[in-house]
Amino acid sequence: MSRTEQITKLIKSLSNNTPDVEGAAVIDNDGLMIASALAADLDEDSVGAMSAALLGLGERITKELSRGEFELVMIRGSGGFIILTRCGGEAVLACLAGTGAKLGLIFLDLKRAANELSKLLS
Amino acid sequence: MHELLTGDLDRVALSSIVQLMEIEGHHGPVHVASGQLDFIDGRLVRARFLDLEGIDAAVEALVRARGVFRVSASSEDLEGKAVPVQSIVLESCRLMDDLQRYGSLVPERPQQALDGTVGRVLRAADGERTIAALLAHTGVPVVHAVDPLVDAIDHGRIRARSSTRLDDLRLLDVRASVEVHVAAEVVAAPEPAAPAPTGSFDDLVFEARRLVRDRRFIDAENALRTAISMRPDSRIAHQNLSRVLSLKSDTAGEPGRTSQE
Amino acid sequence: MRIQAAKRLMTLKIVYYGPGLSGKTTNLKALHEQMSRETRGALVQLDTETERTLFFDYFPVVLGRIAGFRVKVDFFTVPGQSFYTATRQAVLDGADGVVFVADSSSRREDANILSRDDMVRTLADMGRSLEEVPHVYQWNKRDVEDAIPVEMMRKMLNPEGAPEVEAVASEATGVIETQKLVLQSVVAAIQTELRRSRRA
Incomplete structure (x- = not known):
């Protein structure tokens, strides 16, 4: 199985196995999509660009306010959550979740997936 | 009485020494600057440090004793209630955590009517020095000051800033792990000649992302077009291609870094 | 593990880890009460006001001898509050076995996860991984109304499939089972290690 296939499989299993996770994607620091398990109606171009922008901002804020290493950004809308977390130095894992999501569980699964991904990406 | 072991407390923590004494069933004193801890068959039975005695002295010594320690053997019989070494450690x-x-x-101001140890520490407070530094400066024992101070802060009777200065903490040998991240200086290295885009689809896409990281957008675009x-x-x-094109136009004004130049 | 060769004594260290107020101290107190007076040591508590550090030690009869050594077990709990990092490190240092006491209340879900993360990190700081430390999970407070289903807790906290016990420590339910289970795991690990070193 190629690296891309392994990465795609991993994020698909994340959205299949974790209740409330509605989609996930791995995007590099420049906003280039590495793998995606997002709903077909989402514009992947803008997901990539927005993730890169948010990641850059999140990292800057973390640094400016002396909060150590950037780990995670979460946005909550009335229809659910968007969570971005680092997977290795070069990429970020984005995840979409529904309103009633169990965040503790999602954070945990994201962290595990991010660990796996950073191995695959290095 | 003869000397068994000696060393520098900057290299070996006193807490490790006393645990060793317990395990080894040591009989005799452990000397440190301004105090000593006496063991009988591995039980800590007497302690003296600065002007403290007993459990307080033992705990204070573990927190702030510095310099040389000496472990001696002795056949002297001591009376005293054994103090569990683990609990002192x-x-x-x-x-130290508190x-x-x-x-x-x-x-x-006006300075609150706090007397005793807390008052002494507070009168020396200058808004700069940490609690650890204030205790070192005033000579107030940690065992006497920390709990009243933390309680007073927790109950809002004293104000404290919640930042910690690590150099002060080191005075009391609090182990703090600090990671210092130094931004690597980016030095523009001469560009190698761009290889013709080859390899599998996957390789090309991965290669394109690497090229984007190096800001070589034209090479990245070529690799992606081949992949597509x-x-x-x-x-x-x-x-990926549409992102590369947009990044390329964003940085169009900046000096480009492509192998074609 | 501490070996006192002259006394032919092996001291094992079992640590009860978990978030604040998950019932670690309740576990140790219940355990202490249920042990016979002849074999147990004194329960030492450093601070009774807040949940800080607690430990007691005793000679369990059941363990008998390992490799010709009498076995003594020291039980510890750690303070849950986040600022007690040096204390947690000192307690976890050299632990032969760990009981992770998780709070079943759904409101403590994140606290459980953070505490487990902290445990993994503290072990990593000392160069150990959770896989190499025998450990068991206790799903405590099973009697609370908003108890998270056990399958869910397992998924969140025990992906490695370590042994588990359900408990209500305040009623002393599951307390002895937890202690037996962790000691079994520890002894099994020591025996594996002994066999390996003999072969080597």
């Missing part, structure tokens, strides 16, 4: 750790919880104390010609239906490759 843990208590010293707990005090000491770390707050940064500098904020001097407030191999798999025209790949959404990922299309997304």
